[in-house]
Amino acid sequence: MIDQEVGKTRSTTYEINPVIVNRWSPRSFVNDEISDKELFSLFEAARWAPSSSNSQPWRFIYAKRNSKNWNDLFNLLIDFNKQWCSDASALVVIVSRKNFENNGKPSITHQFDTGAAWENLAIQAVSQGLITHAMAGFDYEKARKDLAVPDDYEVVAMIAIGKRGPKEKLSPELQAREIPNTRKPLSEIVMDGKFGSKAELP
Numbered sequence: 001m002i003d004q005e006v007g008k009t010r011s012t013t014y015e016i017n018p019v020i021v022n023r024w025s026p027r028s029f030v031n032d033e034i035s036d037k038e039l040f041s042l043f044e045a046a047r048w049a050p051s052s053s054n055s056q057p058w059r060f061i062y063a064k065r066n067s068k069n070w071n072d073l074f075n076l077l078i079d080f081n082k083q084w085c086s087d088a089s090a091l092v093v094i095v096s097r098k099n100f101e102n103n104g105k106p107s108i109t110h111q112f113d114t115g116a117a118w119e120n121l122a123i124q125a126v127s128q129g130l131i132t133h134a135m136a137g138f139d140y141e142k143a144r145k146d147l148a149v150p151d152d153y154e155v156v157a158m159i160a161i162g163k164r165g166p167k168e169k170l171s172p173e174l175q176a177r178e179i180p181n182t183r184k185p186l187s188e189i190v191m192d193g194k195f196g197s198k199a200e201l202p
């Protein structure tokens with residue numbers, strides 16, 4: 001079922017698995033720890049994403065709150081993201097292998113593959129009662145250096161993971177944004193046979 005809160009702003013043109021619509025990116029987290037079992041179930045979900053030649057280019061570098069590595073990841077974030085990530089239970093830097101392990105040739109789709117893994121993780125989080133929030137707002141070069149990411153891997157994104165907190169914890173500006181957003185209509189994103197050729201919606 002689509003969550004009551006989500007249903008206030010989100011609706012689908014066709015019936016789909018509600019977990020997809022129920023995934024959104026809140027910023028208010030409960031200042032709480034996550035168990036390894038909960039966290040590794042998310043990585044397990046990511047692991048089953050499809051990829052070009054089953055190359056599985058995704059890699060996840062995580063730090064749990066109150067762990068020795070937390071500050072290394074937290075300090076990569078821009079100030080805007082730091083203000084709401086401080087209560088997250090885990091931060092993850094996602095990196096992606098740019099070439100195939102078996103022949104060293106560049107993979108055109110490695111980011112696409114790694115994106116699929118992130119979405120699996122995010123969907124699994126919903127079914128575990130957790131929230132996730134992806135971020136590009138961090139220092140990519142510092143991440144490469146501080147986390148010792150090898151040259152043949154690209155730093156792709158970060159994610160905050162945790163339990164949802166009350167929106168009142170956020171600044172007034174962020175409280176106003178703590179609402180599930182909407183999407184472009186299908187008529188704008190689906191084309192019939194050629195770019196720009198509008199699809200007839202069934």
Ligand SMILES: Cc1cc2nc3c(=O)[nH]c(=O)nc-3n(C[C@H](O)[C@H](O)[C@H](O)COP(=O)(O)O)c2cc1C
Pocket residue numbers: 023024025026081133134135136137138157180181
């Ligand atoms: C790759 C990526 C980077 C993002 N970077 C940030 C970020 O730095 N800070 C932030 O607050 N939200 C960030 N977002 C969250 C998006 O704004 C959000 O996913 C988008 O508005 C769709 O909303 P939803 O995730 O709630 O469905 C990012 C999302 C993605 C996928």
